[in-house]
Amino acid sequence: MIPAGSLLHPDAFLSPLVIDEAVRRALDEDLGRAGDVTSLVTIPPDAQAHAVLVARQAGVIAGLPLAVATFKALAPDVVIHAHAHDGAAVAAGINLLTISGPARAVLSGERTALNYVGRLSGIATLTANYVRHTAGTKMRICCTRKTTPGLRALEKYAVRCGGGFNHRFGLDDAVLIKDNHIAVAGGVRPVLERARARIGHLVKIEIEVDTLDQLREVLDTGLADAVLLDNMDIATLKQAVAMANGRVALEASGGVTESTIAAIAATGVDYASSGALTHSAPNFDVALDIDV
Structure with missing residues (x-):
C-alpha cells in the first residue's frame, strides 16, 4: 500500500491549494444546489460501500491526489488505500485505489474523481509516448x-x-x-x-x-x-x-x-x-x- 499523502509524482510539485480548489469547483458544478438527488433518494444514509478505482488500459497515471481529495471532501472519514502513485506506468486491469466509506459520498464523488484521473492520465500517457x-x-x-x-x-x-x-x-x-x-x-x-x-x-x-x-x-x-x-x-x-x-x-x-x-x-x-x-x-x- 502507498500512503494517500504520497500519491503525487515524486519529482513534480502540485500545490495542495490547487488540488483543493479544483475539487471544490468540480463538486460545486456537479452537486449544484440540491446535491446528488439520485443517491439521496435511493441510498440509506448509513449505507457503506467498498469501491475500487481501476485502470482499464495500460498507461501512465496522473490525478490520483484529486480523486482522494474528492472523496475526502464529501466524507472526511472515508478510508482510501493507494496501489499506485502519479507517474507510475500501469498495465490494464490494475487497481489504483480502494475506497471504503459512506455509500452516498462514494457515489456522489465518482464522476469528479474519474474525470480528473481520466483527463490527467490521458495527458501523462500521451506525453510518455512522445518522450x-x-x-x-x-x-x-x-x-x-x-x-x-x-x-x-x-x-x-x-x-x-x-x-x-x-x-x-x-x-x-x-x-x-x-x-x-x-x-x-x-x-x-x-x-x-x-x-x-x-x-x-x-x-x-x-x-x-x-x-x-x-x-x-x-x-x-x-x-x-x-x-x-x-x-x-x-x-x-x-x-x-x-x-x-x-x-x-x-x-x-x-x-x-x-x-x-x-x-x-x-x-x-x-x-x-x-x-x-x-x-x-x-x-x-x-x-x-x-x-x-
Missing part, C-alpha cells in the same frame, strides 16, 4: 499554453508525470517574442533591445523565427536566451542547429507530432513543444467498481 521517441537524444519535450481554461496547473503537472517538461505557465513568467511582437516593434533587433533593457536579470528571453535569416539576425544581436524555430522542416532544423552552434537554446515548434518527434529530436535541437500534449490527449479509460 519514448526522444530516447538517446538530449531533446526535452514540452507542453504549451494550449490548456483547458482553469486546468492549466493540473494539465502541466500531468505532462511532468509523463516525463515531459513545462514551457512557461503564463504570460507573466517569461518573455516569448512572437512574430506579431516583432512586426509591431519594428524588427528583430529593436524588439530584442527593448526587451533586454526592461526585464529583470532572472527573466529569460525567447524569440520566434520563421527563417534562417531571422535566426542569423537574432544570433548577431546576442540578446536572446532561446530561439523558437517555427514550423521548420527537418533539413532546416539541422541547419539552424549548426548555425547556432550552442550559442542559444533552440526549440522546435509547429508540426510536432508522435510521427515527427523522433526525427525532430535527431536534429540536435534542445526542446520541442507540442500543444497536442494537452489539447488533444485521449481520455484514459478508468472506472470505479462498487462492491457493497
Whole structure:
C-alpha cells in the first residue's frame, strides 16, 4: 500500500491549494444546489460501500491526489488505500485505489474523481509516448499554453508525470517574442533591445523565427536566451542547429507530432513543444467498481 499523502509524482510539485480548489469547483458544478438527488433518494444514509478505482488500459497515471481529495471532501472519514502513485506506468486491469466509506459520498464523488484521473492520465500517457521517441537524444519535450481554461496547473503537472517538461505557465513568467511582437516593434533587433533593457536579470528571453535569416539576425544581436524555430522542416532544423552552434537554446515548434518527434529530436535541437500534449490527449479509460 502507498500512503494517500504520497500519491503525487515524486519529482513534480502540485500545490495542495490547487488540488483543493479544483475539487471544490468540480463538486460545486456537479452537486449544484440540491446535491446528488439520485443517491439521496435511493441510498440509506448509513449505507457503506467498498469501491475500487481501476485502470482499464495500460498507461501512465496522473490525478490520483484529486480523486482522494474528492472523496475526502464529501466524507472526511472515508478510508482510501493507494496501489499506485502519479507517474507510475500501469498495465490494464490494475487497481489504483480502494475506497471504503459512506455509500452516498462514494457515489456522489465518482464522476469528479474519474474525470480528473481520466483527463490527467490521458495527458501523462500521451506525453510518455512522445518522450519514448526522444530516447538517446538530449531533446526535452514540452507542453504549451494550449490548456483547458482553469486546468492549466493540473494539465502541466500531468505532462511532468509523463516525463515531459513545462514551457512557461503564463504570460507573466517569461518573455516569448512572437512574430506579431516583432512586426509591431519594428524588427528583430529593436524588439530584442527593448526587451533586454526592461526585464529583470532572472527573466529569460525567447524569440520566434520563421527563417534562417531571422535566426542569423537574432544570433548577431546576442540578446536572446532561446530561439523558437517555427514550423521548420527537418533539413532546416539541422541547419539552424549548426548555425547556432550552442550559442542559444533552440526549440522546435509547429508540426510536432508522435510521427515527427523522433526525427525532430535527431536534429540536435534542445526542446520541442507540442500543444497536442494537452489539447488533444485521449481520455484514459478508468472506472470505479462498487462492491457493497
